[in-house]
Amino acid sequence: MSTDQAYRVVATESAVAELERLQARDGPLELHLSGGCCDGSAPMCFPVGELRVRESDVYLGDVAGCPFYIDAEQYERWGSPEFVLDVGLGAGSGMSLEGLDDLHFRIVGSGVVY
Numbered sequence: 001m002s003t004d005q006a007y008r009v010v011a012t013e014s015a016v017a018e019l020e021r022l023q024a025r026d027g028p029l030e031l032h033l034s035g036g037c038c039d040g041s042a043p044m045c046f047p048v049g050e051l052r053v054r055e056s057d058v059y060l061g062d063v064a065g066c067p068f069y070i071d072a073e074q075y076e077r078w079g080s081p082e083f084v085l086d087v088g089l090g091a092g093s094g095m096s097l098e099g100l101d102d103l104h105f106r107i108v109g110s111g112v113v114y
Contacts, residue, residue, distance in 0.1 A: 009060040009068045011085040015105065018087045019045070019064035022097050029097070031063065031085070033070040033107070043068070043085060043105040044096040084108050 011019070023029055028048040033041070044051070045066075057069040063085055070083075085105060092104035 008082040009063055009085060010082065011063045012087070012108075015085045015087045016064045018098055018103060018105075019066055023065070026097060029066045031066055031068040031105070032057070033068075033074065033083075041074075041107070042092050042094060042096070043107060044094055045098055045105060046096070 019029065022045065026047055029045055030048050030051065030053070031043050031045050032051055032053070033043050048067075053069055056072045058072045058075050060068045060070055060083065062068065068083075068085070084107065086108045087098065087103050088106055089102065090104060091099035091102050096105060098105060
């Protein structure tokens with residue numbers, strides 16, 4: 001797992017507020033952007049330790065105290081961008097914690113929502 005601080009992730013105020021609300025309810029959290037199809041391009045939020053972080057995952061930084069990881073191959077494929085974490089209405093189709101409250105985390109930037 002890489003910890004190169006050149007990698008970056010930032011968040012909107014609404015994403016930070018949602019992470020803080022989820023942490024108050026569920027305890028320490030982590031975010032992961034796994035790659036692959038379907039929800040692979042949607043950030044997933046889990047209690048720390050629930051998802052196994054792999055050696056090939058890249059640590060992008062913390063958002064509201066939550067570590068954020070991405071699949072290294074996906075990060076390279078997207079051209080090593082800076083990510084902006086946001087939250088939107090409507091549950092995603094994954095198992096991310098915010099989905100229980102009819103919300104979903106997403107990556108936004110350059111006019112594109114992933």
